[in-house]
Amino acid sequence: MDFDDLLAAQRGVVSRAQALAAGFTVDRIKWLVRSLRWQQVHAHTFATFTGSVPYEAQVWAAILRAGPGAVASHRTAAHLDGLCDDPGPVIHVTIPADRYVGGKIDGVRVHYAHRLPRTRHPAATPPRTRVDETVLDLVDVATHPRDAETWVTAACQRRLTTPERLADALGRRKKIRWRPMIEAMLADVADGAQSPLELRHLRRVERAHGLPTGRRQRRSAGHRVIWIDVDYPEHHLRVELDGRVGHAGEGRFRDHHRDNHATVDGHATLRYGHADIFGNPCTVAAEHARVLRTRGWTGRPRSCGPSCPVPMIIKETGRQDAMPLS
Template sequence: MTDLDELAGAQQGMASRAQVLASGLTVEALRWAVRSGRWQRAHAGVYAMFSGPLPFEAQVWAALLRAGPGAVASHRTAAYLDGLCDEPGEVIHVTVPADRYVEPRIDGVRVHFAHRLARTRHPSKNPPRTRVEDTVLDLVDAASHPREAEGWVTAACQRRLTRPDRLAGALARRKKIRWRAMVEAMLDDVASGAQSPLELRHLRRVERAHGLPTGCRQRRVAGQRVSWIDVDYEQYRVRVELDGRLGHTGEGRFRDHHRDNDATVDGRATLRYGHADVFGNPCAVAAEQARVLTARGWTGTARRCRPGCPVRSHDHQGSVVP
């Protein structure tokens, strides 16, 4: 196997001009390969050793080779490579050591600079990229809205790419990051089982804000089929299912129906809410939950979260307390 064959295998068929010449190919042979159409120029000094469209990972390698030594895929590009998101975005994101100069304009590429790249780079993944925890925090830092930051943190844990404690460790090693206080608080909630922005919203704005009992989140229930309960108030035989888009369509929808039917047969009540409910009117959700929980034995007292909140206190027989 020649050096070029090794490069083709390791770098998705991409090579820099310096690598090609170091392998023994002459400048004239390189120019002929491009003129003949056997190879193609991807960026200045970077070549695809094949014709036709460049697959995504080849595009990433092209950007890394153009950015130079030490460059790694980062931000949304690294997120896509690791399965953290389903779309790669319109540009390739790469990060290079802060002490290096890189041409500021590379077509289709956004270059970031980092002082701690040696610590945040994954030791073995190919193409080279940041560790998933640092990818998440890079995306959090770039997020323009808290819900966007929440989405990256919860997606990473929901897809089982990392854990809250590992994210917390990576966060502690960063001196500056946007949304730090929010992320620190959120990691505690994610560790308790809130796996999406919808579930976080329910925990904070429905349950805690109105003094409802604390449910068990992401409770695994084994029977004829294994199922997961978003929020289970086991003592009161009440379950809350929070329906986001993922997992509640197609086969997931039928699994939900079977799970709800099994719960009903077993004497449990299931309340189901979506984004419009929990984000649009969390107080109404809390009022409904409070009524059901009280009817099933909860002796606590729900509270209003603000003036005009529809939540009412109930006595132990379910009557409204004036």
């Protein structure tokens, strides 16, 4: 590869070793920097242009500074692959565990991995870890289980990977944080739960209270295709779980049209947000149970714990329904 092709591939960034191999001398490189034709990004790493350094060029500079075998990883790789919209303030690179990067690299965090030859993407540029491995790297450094859930569900929701592929990658790791939770979650994601909100509804509302299992992310075709978050088709009940994205402005009007259309077709719609599902799952379960029972469900909800009010709420509701009208 000639020097111009190398620069094009690396977004205009080059290491001193690459420049020397292309025929530049040390004095020539110093003059280019002093004359502001090139700019030094890190030690022995240069942008061969003036002005601001674009993000991908910054990533290339971090990789070249970290040395042979280095790849973008963690949140940096996630951003490059479209897994997250915000790359964060630090560029993450991973290098083989048998190497060591001396000195601090400003704005760069260096990770070390024994399995890097197997987790590196074979063709992506800038070099980075495979998507499945990126997700699991982020899970491994997550400090809260909800953060780990978010990475897994986002990767599947954005169709960057599948629960099956993540499970395969997880099986090849000897050590990883949150393993039992991730193994259980992948099964739930495979059943249609596409966000931490939907996982919470499945586990803390439905399962914890013995409610029927809804069909998740069901495609309903009519005049226009709609997706139903949770559907109980036998009881003509739909549940919509509203995150902050897609449910403001035009999204809110689409929700109203969808709810109205469902009502016309004889379906009831219950709608909840994060505060409901994470803050009051028992109250949500009680509302589900009330509506389901009026629509033919013959089961009875159960308590999820000593302080759960669901059985008492349902019992009191039954008494009120049985009271004669005066």
